[in-house]
Amino acid sequence: xxxxxxxxxxxxxxxxxxxxxxxxxxxxxxxxxxxxxxxxxxxxxxxxxxxxxxxxxxxxxxxxxxxxxxxxxxxxxxxxxxxxxxxxxxxxxxxxxxxxxxxxxxxxxxxxxxxxxxxxxxxxxxxxxxxxxxxxxxxxxxxxxxxxxxxxxxxxxxxxxxxxxxxxxxxxxxxxxxxxxxxxxxxxxxxxxxxxxxxxxxxxxxxxxxxxxxxxxxxxxxxxxxxxxxxxxxxxxxxxxxxxx
Amino acid sequence: xxxxxxxxxxxxxxxxxxxxxxxxxxxxxxxxxxxxxxxxxxxxxxxxxxxxxxxxxxxxxxxxxxxxxxxxxxxxxxxxxxxxxxxxxxxxxxxxxxxxxxxxxxxxxxxxxxxxxxxxxxxxxxxxxxxxxxxxxxxxxxxxxxxxxxxxxxxxxxxxxxxxxxxxxxxxxxxxxxxxxxxxxxxxxxxxxxxxxxxxxxxxxxxxxxxxxxxxxxxxxxxxxxxxxxxxxxxxxxxxxxxxxxxxxxxxxxxxxxxxxxxxxxxxxxxxxxxxxxxxxxxxxxxxxxxxxxxxxxxxxxxxxxxxxxxxxxxxxxxxxxxxxxxxxxxxxxxxxxxxxxxxxxxxxxxxxxxxxxxxxxxxxxxxxxxxxxxxxxxxxxxxxxxxxxxxxxxxxxxxxxxxxxxxxxxxxxxxxxxxxxxxxxxxxxxxxxxxxxxxxxxxxxxxxxxxxxxxxxxxxxxxxxxxxxxxxxxxxxxxxxxxxxxxxxxxxxxxxxxxxxxxxxxxxxxxxxxxxxxxxxxxxxxxxxxxxxxxxxxxxxxxxxxxxxxxxxxxxxxxxxxxxxxxxxxxxxxxxxxxxxxxxxxxxxxxxxxxxxxxxxxxxxxxxxxxxxxxxxxxxxxxxxxxxxxxxxxxxxxxxxxxxxxxxxxxxxxxxxxxxxxxxxxxxxxxxxxxxxxxxxxxxxxxxxxxxxxxxxxxxxxxx
Numbered sequence: 001x002x003x004x005x006x007x008x009x010x011x012x013x014x015x016x017x018x019x020x021x022x023x024x025x026x027x028x029x030x031x032x033x034x035x036x037x038x039x040x041x042x043x044x045x046x047x048x049x050x051x052x053x054x055x056x057x058x059x060x061x062x063x064x065x066x067x068x069x070x071x072x073x074x075x076x077x078x079x080x081x082x083x084x085x086x087x088x089x090x091x092x093x094x095x096x097x098x099x100x101x102x103x104x105x106x107x108x109x110x111x112x113x114x115x116x117x118x119x120x121x122x123x124x125x126x127x128x129x130x131x132x133x134x135x136x137x138x139x140x141x142x143x144x145x146x147x148x149x150x151x152x153x154x155x156x157x158x159x160x161x162x163x164x165x166x167x168x169x170x171x172x173x174x175x176x177x178x179x180x181x182x183x184x185x186x187x188x189x190x191x192x193x194x195x196x197x198x199x200x201x202x203x204x205x206x207x208x209x210x211x212x213x214x215x216x217x218x219x220x221x222x223x224x225x226x227x228x229x230x231x232x233x234x235x236x237x238x239x240x241x242x243x244x245x
Numbered sequence: 246x247x248x249x250x251x252x253x254x255x256x257x258x259x260x261x262x263x264x265x266x267x268x269x270x271x272x273x274x275x276x277x278x279x280x281x282x283x284x285x286x287x288x289x290x291x292x293x294x295x296x297x298x299x300x301x302x303x304x305x306x307x308x309x310x311x312x313x314x315x316x317x318x319x320x321x322x323x324x325x326x327x328x329x330x331x332x333x334x335x336x337x338x339x340x341x342x343x344x345x346x347x348x349x350x351x352x353x354x355x356x357x358x359x360x361x362x363x364x365x366x367x368x369x370x371x372x373x374x375x376x377x378x379x380x381x382x383x384x385x386x387x388x389x390x391x392x393x394x395x396x397x398x399x400x401x402x403x404x405x406x407x408x409x410x411x412x413x414x415x416x417x418x419x420x421x422x423x424x425x426x427x428x429x430x431x432x433x434x435x436x437x438x439x440x441x442x443x444x445x446x447x448x449x450x451x452x453x454x455x456x457x458x459x460x461x462x463x464x465x466x467x468x469x470x471x472x473x474x475x476x477x478x479x480x481x482x483x484x485x486x487x488x489x490x491x492x493x494x495x496x497x498x499x500x501x502x503x504x505x506x507x508x509x510x511x512x513x514x515x516x517x518x519x520x521x522x523x524x525x526x527x528x529x530x531x532x533x534x535x536x537x538x539x540x541x542x543x544x545x546x547x548x549x550x551x552x553x554x555x556x557x558x559x560x561x562x563x564x565x566x567x568x569x570x571x572x573x574x575x576x577x578x579x580x581x582x583x584x585x586x587x588x589x590x591x592x593x594x595x596x597x598x599x600x601x602x603x604x605x606x607x608x609x610x611x612x613x614x615x616x617x618x619x620x621x622x623x624x625x626x627x628x629x630x631x632x633x634x635x636x637x638x639x640x641x642x643x644x645x646x647x648x649x650x651x652x653x654x655x656x657x658x659x660x661x662x663x664x665x666x667x668x669x670x671x672x673x674x675x676x677x678x679x680x681x682x683x684x685x686x687x688x689x690x691x692x693x694x695x696x697x698x699x700x701x702x703x704x705x706x707x708x709x710x711x712x713x714x715x716x717x718x719x720x721x722x723x724x725x726x727x728x729x730x731x732x733x734x735x736x737x738x739x740x741x742x743x744x745x746x747x748x749x750x751x752x753x754x755x756x757x758x759x760x761x762x763x764x765x766x767x768x769x770x771x772x773x774x775x776x777x778x779x780x781x782x783x784x785x786x787x788x789x790x791x792x793x794x795x796x797x798x799x800x801x802x803x804x805x806x807x808x809x810x811x812x813x814x815x816x817x818x819x820x821x822x823x824x825x826x827x828x829x830x831x832x833x834x835x836x837x838x839x840x841x842x843x844x845x846x847x848x849x850x851x852x853x854x855x856x857x858x859x860x861x862x863x864x865x866x867x868x869x870x871x872x873x874x875x876x877x878x879x880x881x882x883x884x885x886x887x888x889x890x891x892x893x894x895x896x897x898x899x900x901x902x903x904x905x906x907x908x909x910x911x912x913x914x915x916x917x918x919x920x921x922x923x924x925x926x927x928x929x930x931x932x933x934x935x936x937x938x939x940x941x942x943x944x945x946x947x948x949x950x
Binding site for chain 2: 012050053054055056057075076078079081083085087088089090091092093094098102103105106107108134147150
């Protein structure tokens with residue numbers, strides 16, 4: 001469902017040099033699978049996810065979302081992808097309902113479908129009581145749930161979530177992750193990145209550990225850490241030990 | 246999941262969805278509501294009230310100054326009694342009271358000379374005349390009676406009372422004149438050689454006319470209207486892209502299935518709607534304020550307003566300003582789309598809005614207007630209304646309106662394209678400023694300057710050049726280095742702040758061609774040929790007429806060439822400008838606009854823009870077409886060869902041609918060299934064209950190889 005094929009992204013630094021933010025990354029996330037993308041700050045996680053979301057153009061390589069190429073068919077990719085990051089916000093002066101309705105229209109849904117879908121989402125995300133309050137007056141957790149609703153309004157088969165629990169309290173993070181598990185259960189492909197490894201340790205089916213723009217380890221929790229080890233130890237072992245043979 | 250096809254209907258839905266979303270945000274923003282609705286509703290009444298109060302105070306001051314006052318005249322001397330009687334007899338006439346300079350009352354008193362000065366200094370009396378013996382006899386005789394009116398030594402002289410005294414003495418003189426004529430046995434007609442009377446309809450009462458004040462006042466109001474209409478786009482535009490970047494919501498729009506063009510168009514529609522609301526509220530406020538002012542106009546005043554023309558003016562103005570609102574909305578969106586935060590957008594947009602008001606204000610200058618002027622956004626709309634008020638026929642006004650609307654649509658489209666390009670720019674979207682610290686946040690070194698730094702250098706240099714005009718010495722031999730220094734000094738300051746790769750920015754390397762002398766030689770041929778060809782083309786289009794400024798400059802250059810040894814003249818006229826101007830325009834500015842490894846479109850835009858700035862810097866309009874063409878060629882030459890050297894040589898050759906012509910030929914050719922001639926020898930133009938073509942071909946060929 002989500003297929004990255006030798007993705008490369010170079011940035012030009014101010015002094016004319018080249019920064020290799022993402023350096024030849026390939027992976028697949030199938031339907032009904034939740035994959036965790038792990039890595040320290042500045043190693044290329046966000047750049048990878050932005051490329052998948054068509055916000056950045058790859059320097060070389062490509063990716064496909066639900067079979068659509070991110071370079072050749074960016075609009076089709078956006079119709080099949082839900083994207084959420086720690087920095088994506090919600091308009092302060094719109095209500096959660098208005099936010100979801102406006103994105104439903106942007107996705108070309110008809111009005112009856114939008115109304116049904118928005119009502120369902122508000123209920124599923126526990127936003128019914130604040131559906132008519134401006135987003136600027138909502139708590140961080142509520143705002144993040146509105147963001148998730150925005151990413152789901154067009155019922156996408158693939159989700160790319162860049163640190164979606166950032167800034168949330170323990171309960172808020174758990175509610176959101178439980179919701180994501182339900183979405184995975186519905187057959188969606190979910191790629192998620194976070195620094196809070198314990199949150200997703202038992203929820204993700206597989207993990208990709210990325211360092212300096214390259215994938216340095218991949219596998220299930222048990223494959224990476226063993227039945228008794230912790231994911232955190234496996235993570236440090238992977239990034240300190242360099243790429244696997 | 247179904248994938249709907251991209252039809253025009255779907256694009257429209259995306260655009261409208263963005264517009265609706267943004268409009269909801271704007272109307273819920275109190276700042277927008279304040280600037281859009283409240284400010285215009287209050288501004289015009291406040292301005293009208295302030296100006297009316299000011300006007301009334303000024304008028305009442307004027308009336309008070311012009312009102313007749315009492316004149317107290319004191320007399321002394323042996324014949325004071327008889328003089329007083331004579332004066333009182335004269336001023337009794339009713340006709341005199343109709344004179345505008347006649348006092349409200351004339352009091353004539355006799356006093357002892359010792360008291361007179363005290364009365365004057367106290368302010369009890371206005372003037373004192375010492376009537377000498379024989380005054381009355383002289384008055385009835387044939388000579389001139391000298392009278393001295395003394396006033397207070399310590400109190401300032403009252404001009405109005407002085408005029409009253411002159412009028413009273415004038416009446417006395419008229420009476421004496423009449424008596425002398427009678428005594429001489431002459432008829433009174435001696436004093437009136439010509440009598441003029443009017444035959445026709447009833448005498449018209451002259452109205453207290455204010456005709457002519459309307460177009461003048463309207464001009465000021467229109468500039469204000471243009472400024473406030475543009476201000477309506479200010480906050481929404483900042484909010485639309487820069488604000489969304491700050492809030493992190495722009496990404497959510499960019500991952501929706503809508504192109505940057507559709508997103509920008511949707512945002513533009515929302516901003517345009519707010520701007521139109523601002524325009525409408527302004528128009529209502531202006532109309533309401535005008536109605537109030539008309540009601541309070543004193544009776545008898547005529548503003549010379551024709552109802553039909555007023556309706557035509559209002560209608561045309563409103564339609565033209567709809568175009569202006571579109572340009573304002575697109576301009577504000579384009580300017581702010583490159584900003585990363587609301588604060589940055591505000592800082593960028595504020596000078597643009599001020600510039601816009603300056604542009605609309607240019608329509609108030611005399612000799613502006615016409616078809617070409619109608620195409621200029623902001624100035625064209627103001628000029629259109631002024632020309633209708635000045636009596637432009639409706640047909641011509643309609644043509645001007647159409648031109649203004651078409652131009653506004655074209656400019657809006659271009660600006661939206663620029664905004665869409667900036668919106669899709671990855672660097673502007675995700676990358677923050679690269680600061681290396683220090684008090685002024687000196688930026689990290691760059692390979693080439695940024696586009697903004699290019700234009701910053703342009704603005705700084707323009708300001709330096711402008712001020713240097715006033716400070717530059719009269720002597721051209723000193724003025725030229727002074728101006729060239731003014732051009733490059735801001736660049737030096739900028740370079741101290743933003744470190745760049747000098748070799749790369751200024752093309753400090755030999756041309757990329759296989760053998761570098763070839764492009765250098767081609768540059769020389771091109772530059773020299775261009776001077777003559779451009780002069781011939783300019784002559785063919787414009788004729789040999791030169792403005793006084795251009796003629797004066799030409800004469801000063803010839804004087805300079807004659808006055809100094811040729812190496813010095815050559816250094817001043819050719820070498821210095823070739824080096825300084827090329828370093829600035831084809832070095833810094835072109836590098837900044839073109840960026841690293843520009844594509845054909847960006848290269849073309851960069852060449853055209855720097856050539857336009859280059860032409861603008863040659864302040865004289867006559868020289869601009871020629872300098873623009875030269876700028877285009879030099880820009881192309883720099884990008885084509887990857888080196889500044891051919892452009893410097895071409896510029897050098899171009900500026901050396903006048904010196905060569907002056908040295909080799911007589912005064913006729915001297916004038917020819919400076920563009921002032923009635924004809925251009927065909928062989929010279931042909932040779933120049935061949936040289937330019939050969940230079941161009943050599944560069945093109947060396948590129949291909």
